[in-house]
Amino acid sequence: MANYTEENLAEELENQEYKFGFVTPIDSDTIPIGLSEDVIRLISNKKEEPLWLLEHRLHAYNVWKTMEEPNWAHVKYKKPDFQNIAYYSAPKQSKKYESWDDVDPEMKATMAKLGISMEEQQRLTGVAVDFVMDSVSVATSFKEKLGELGIIFCSFSEAVQNHPDLVRKYMGTVVPTSDNFYAALNNAVFTDGSFCYIPKGVRCPMELSTYFRINAGGTGQFERTLVVADEGSYVSYLEGCTAPQRDENQLHAAVVELIALDNAEIKYSTVQNWYPGDKNGLGGIFNFVTKRGICHTNSKISWTQVETGSAVTWKYPSCILKGDHSIGEFYSVAVTNNYQQADTGTKMIHLGKNTKSTIISKGISAGKSQNSYRGLVQIHKSAKNARNFSQCDSLLMSSECGAHTFPYIECKNSTAKIEHEATTSKIGEDQLFYCKQRGIGEEKAIGLIVNGYCKEVLNQLPMEFAVEAQKLLTISLEGSVG
Amino acid sequence: MITIKNLHASIDGKEILRGLNLTVNTGEVHAIMGPNGAGKSTLASVLAGRDAYEITAGEVIFEGTDLLSLSTEDRAREGLFLAFQYPVEIPGVSNVNFLRTAINEIRAYKGEESLSAKDFMSLVREKSALVELDSKLASRSVNEGFSGGEKKRNEIFQMAMLAPKLAILDETDSGLDIDALRIVANGVNQLKSPENAAIVITHYQRLLDYIVPDFVHVLYKGQIVKTGGKELALELEEKGYDWIKDAHPTV
Ligand SMILES: Nc1ncnc2c1ncn2[C@@H]1O[C@H](COP(=O)(O)OP(=O)(O)O)[C@@H](O)[C@H]1O
Ligand SMILES: [Mg+2]
Numbered sequence: 081m082a083n084y085t086e087e088n089l090a091e092e093l094e095n096q097e098y099k100f101g102f103v104t105p106i107d108s109d110t111i112p113i114g115l116s117e118d119v120i121r122l123i124s125n126k127k128e129e130p131l132w133l134l135e136h137r138l139h140a141y142n143v144w145k146t147m148e149e150p151n152w153a154h155v156k157y158k159k160p161d162f163q164n165i166a167y168y169s170a171p172k173q174s175k176k177y178e179s180w181d182d183v184d185p186e187m188k189a190t191m192a193k194l195g196i197s198m199e200e201q202q203r204l205t206g207v208a209v210d211f212v213m214d215s216v217s218v219a220t221s222f223k224e225k226l227g228e229l230g231i232i233f234c235s236f237s238e239a240v241q242n243h244p245d246l247v248r249k250y251m252g253t254v255v256p257t258s259d260n261f262y263a264a265l266n267n268a269v270f271t272d273g274s275f276c277y278i279p280k281g282v283r284c285p286m287e288l289s290t291y292f293r294i295n296a297g298g299t300g301q302f303e304r305t306l307v308v309a310d311e312g313s314y315v316s317y318l319e320g321c322t323a324p325q326r327d328e329n330q331l332h333a334a335v336v337e338l339i340a341l342d343n344a345e346i347k348y349s350t351v352q353n354w355y356p357g358d359k360n361g362l363g364g365i366f367n368f369v370t371k372r373g374i375c376h377t378n379s380k381i382s383w384t385q386v387e388t389g390s391a392v393t394w395k396y397p398s399c400i401l402k403g404d405h406s407i408g409e410f411y412s413v414a415v416t417n418n419y420q421q422a423d424t425g426t427k428m429i430h431l432g433k434n435t436k437s438t439i440i441s442k443g444i445s446a447g448k449s450q451n452s453y454r455g456l457v458q459i460h461k462s463a464k465n466a467r468n469f470s471q472c473d474s475l476l477m478s479s480e481c482g483a484h485t486f487p488y489i490e491c492k493n494s495t496a497k498i499e500h501e502a503t504t505s506k507i508g509e510d511q512l513f514y515c516k517q518r519g520i521g522e523e524k525a526i527g528l529i530v531n532g533y534c535k536e537v538l539n540q541l542p543m544e545f546a547v548e549a550q551k552l553l554t555i556s557l558e559g560s561v562g
Numbered sequence: 563m564i565t566i567k568n569l570h571a572s573i574d575g576k577e578i579l580r581g582l583n584l585t586v587n588t589g590e591v592h593a594i595m596g597p598n599g600a601g602k603s604t605l606a607s608v609l610a611g612r613d614a615y616e617i618t619a620g621e622v623i624f625e626g627t628d629l630l631s632l633s634t635e636d637r638a639r640e641g642l643f644l645a646f647q648y649p650v651e652i653p654g655v656s657n658v659n660f661l662r663t664a665i666n667e668i669r670a671y672k673g674e675e676s677l678s679a680k681d682f683m684s685l686v687r688e689k690s691a692l693v694e695l696d697s698k699l700a701s702r703s704v705n706e707g708f709s710g711g712e713k714k715r716n717e718i719f720q721m722a723m724l725a726p727k728l729a730i731l732d733e734t735d736s737g738l739d740i741d742a743l744r745i746v747a748n749g750v751n752q753l754k755s756p757e758n759a760a761i762v763i764t765h766y767q768r769l770l771d772y773i774v775p776d777f778v779h780v781l782y783k784g785q786i787v788k789t790g791g792k793e794l795a796l797e798l799e800e801k802g803y804d805w806i807k808d809a810h811p812t813v
Contacts, residue, residue: 508650509613509614510650511650511652513610513612513613513634513650514646514649514650514652515652515664516611516633516635516638517610517611517634517635517637517638517646518660518664518720518724519635519638519639519664519665519667519668519671519724520635520660520663520664520667521635521667522635524663524667528655528659528663529652531654531655532653532654532655532703533653533654534654535653535654536654
C-alpha cells in the first residue's frame with residue numbers, strides 16, 4: 081500500500097453509493113424459472129457435459145430434496161422460493177469466445193466499469209483473471225503464459241471438457257454433496273466458476289483471480305471453484321464479487337474446494353461486495369457459501385476475507401488439517417450496516433500431528449445490522465500437539481446493532497494448546513474527537529480507525545486487494561456512527 | 563488571538579463553566595491553574611468542540627471568527643490545538659499516517675496542496691528531534707503501548723508538526739519526570755513565536771519554571787477568580803488553593 085495515499089482514497093470515495101449497482105444491457109439466454117430433473121438435464125445439456133457429471137447432478141438433486149433449509153445461523157430472512165429462480169442465464173454471444181477480440185463490446189465495457197482489465201499487455205500488475213457473469217465464464221486472461229508452466233487456470237466448464245480426469249478426481253472430495261442444504265443444491269445446479277491446477281513444485285508467478293458478477297434479474301448464481309495445488313506448489317488466489325442494485329433478493333450459493341497436497345501452499349483471498357440491499361433492508365444478495373480446504377502433510381491453507389456486501393451472509397471458510405505439520409489460517413473482516421446480517425467464521429479440524437491453526441476475526445456492526453462470528457476448533461484424538469490461536473474482536477458503531485460470538489471448541493487430545501481471546505468495543509467518541517481535534521473530518525476519521533482496527537487482516541491481502549478493501553470498508557460505513 | 567466572554571457550559575445538566583472570561587493575545591503564554599474539578603479540562607474541551615458539552619451562554623472569538631459555530635475539525639484547521647490530558651490510543655493507525663492525514667486535511671481546508679511524502683518525512687525528522695521522540699515511536703500506532711511520558715511527548719510532537727496558532731496544553735506536565743518535563747517545556751518554548759499563543763493548564767508551578775507565562779489565572783468553580791503575573795503561581799504553590807476558596811465561598 082506504499083504508493084496509495086489518503087488523497088487517492090478520498091478521490092475514490094467521492095462516489096459513495098454502491099457503485100456496482102448498474103445492469104449491463106446485454107441479451108441473455110435465460111431458461112424458465114423452476115427446478116426439476118428436466119431443468120438439470122437442460123443445464124447439463126447446454127454445457128455439453130459428460131454423463132458422469134449429469135449423474136452427479138441428479139444424485140445431488142435427490143439428496144437435496146430430502147434436506148431442509150438450515151436455521152441454526154443467527155440470521156432471519158424470507159426463505160427463497162426455489163421454484164421461482166431461473167437456474168441458468170448466460171450472456172448471449174454471437175459466437176463462441178476464442179480470443180479477447182470476440183468478447184462483446186458491452187461486456188468489455190462492463191468489465192471496464194468493474195475495474196477488471198483483461199488486456200494482458202495493458203496490465204501493470206500481473207494478475208490473471210477469470211470473469212464469470214451470471215452462469216458462465218466470459219473470459220480468462222494469461223492462459224497461455226500460465227500454460228507454459230503447466231498451470232491450468234480456466235473456467236470450471238472448460239475444465240470439465242479439457243481436464244475431466246482432474247475434475248473428477250478432486251471435485252466433491254472436500255465438500256461432499258450431502259454436506260449441507262446449499263452445497264447439495266449447488267451440486268445439482270452449478271453452472272460455472274473457476275478451476276485451477278498448479279503442478280508439482282511450481283510457484284505460480286502471478287495472482288490468479290476470479291471476478292463473479294450477477295447481472296440478470298430473477299436468477300441465482302451457483303458457482304463452483306476448485307483449486308488444486310500439487311506437491312510443493314504455491315498459489316495465491318483472489319475472488320471478487322458484485323451485483324446490480326435490485327429490490328428482489330437474489331441467491332448466490334457457491335461451493336469452493338481447495339486441495340493442498342504435501343508441502344503445498346494456497347492463499348485464498350476474497351473481497352465480497354455483493355449488493356447489500358438499500359438503507360431499509362430492501363433487496364440484496366443472499367450469500368450462502370460453503371468454502372473448505374484440505375491440507376495434506378506440511379501444507380498450508382490461508383483464507384482471508386473482507387465481507388462488506390450481501391443482505392444475508394452465511395459462510396465459514398474452513399480447513400481440514402489432515403496431514404501432519406499442516407497449517408490453517410483464517411483472517412476475516414466482516415462489516416454489516418443498515419439491515420445486513422452476517423453469520424460467518426471458520427472451522428479448523430485438526431487431524432494430523434503438530435497441526436496449527438490461527439483465527440483472526442474482526443466484526444464491525446453498524447446501523448441496525450446483526451453480525452455473528454461462529455467458529456469451531458476441533459482437535460481429534462490423532463492430533464497430537466495441535467495448536468490453535470483464536471482472536472475474535474467486535475466493534476460496534478451504533479447502539480441498535482448486534483454483535484455475537486459463538487466459539488465452539490472440541491478437544492479430544494490433551495496435548496493440544498488452544499488459546500481464545502475475544503473483545504467487544506464501541507467505536508470511541510474519544511478516538512473520533514481526538515482525530516477531529518487534529519483536523520481530520522468524521523468520515524475520514526472513521527475510515528482511519530476502522531482500517532486500523534482491521535489492519536492485521538488487511539495486511540494479509542495482496543496489495544491491489546488491500547487498497548480495494550480499505551476503500552470498501554470506508555464506503556460501507558458512511559454515516560454510520562450513532 | 564482569542565477572547566472568551568461570559569462562557570457558561572454544562573454537561574449532563576450540571577453547570578461546569580459559569581461565566582468565564584479570558585483574553586489571550588498573540589505572542590502571549592497564559593497559565594491556568596486551579597484545584598481538581600475546577601473546570602480546566604472542561605474549558606479545553608469546550609474550546610476544542612467536544613459534543614458532550616452544552617454551551618448555555620457566552621461567546622468565543624478566535625482570530626475574528628465565532629469559534630463556537632465551527633465544527634471540531636474546522637477549529638483545528640483554523641489553528642487551534644489541544645494537547646490532551648489523556649491522549650487516546652488508536653490501534654493499527656501509525657503515528658505518521660495519522661499526522662499525514664491531519665496535515666493534508668488542514669492543507670486542503672486552506673486550499674493548499676498536499677505535502678509530498680518526502681517533505682512530510684523531513685518534517686517528521688525535524689520535529690521529532692525537537693521533542694527527542696524516538697523515531698520508532700513515529701511509526702508505531704498512535705499512542706498504543708506508549709508510556710505516560712511518551713504519550714505526552716507525542717502530543718507535543720504533534721503540536722510541532724501541525725504548528726497551530728493557539729495551543730492549549732492540558733496538564734501536559736503531569737506524570738512527567740524532571741527530564742521529560744524539561745524536554746516538553748523546551749519543545750513548547752522553541753515553538754513560541756510572536757504569531758502564536760499558548761494556554762498552559764497545570765496543577766503545579768514547577769512547569770512554569772520552564773515555560774514562563776505572561777499571565778497566570780486561577781480557575782475555580784468555573785470562573786477565573788484571580789489573575790496575576792508569574793509570581794501568582796509561586797504564591798499558589800506556597801499557600802495552596804484554600805485562600806482562594808475562602809475568598810470565593812459562594813462562587
Ligand atoms: N461527563 C460528566 N458528567 C458530569 N460531570 C462531569 C463530567 N465530566 C466532568 N464532570 C465534572 O466537571 C467538573 C470539572 O471537571 P474538569 O474540567 O475535568 O476539572 P479539572 O480539569 O479542572 O480537574 C468536575 O466536577 C467533574 O466531576
Ligand atoms: Mg483536568
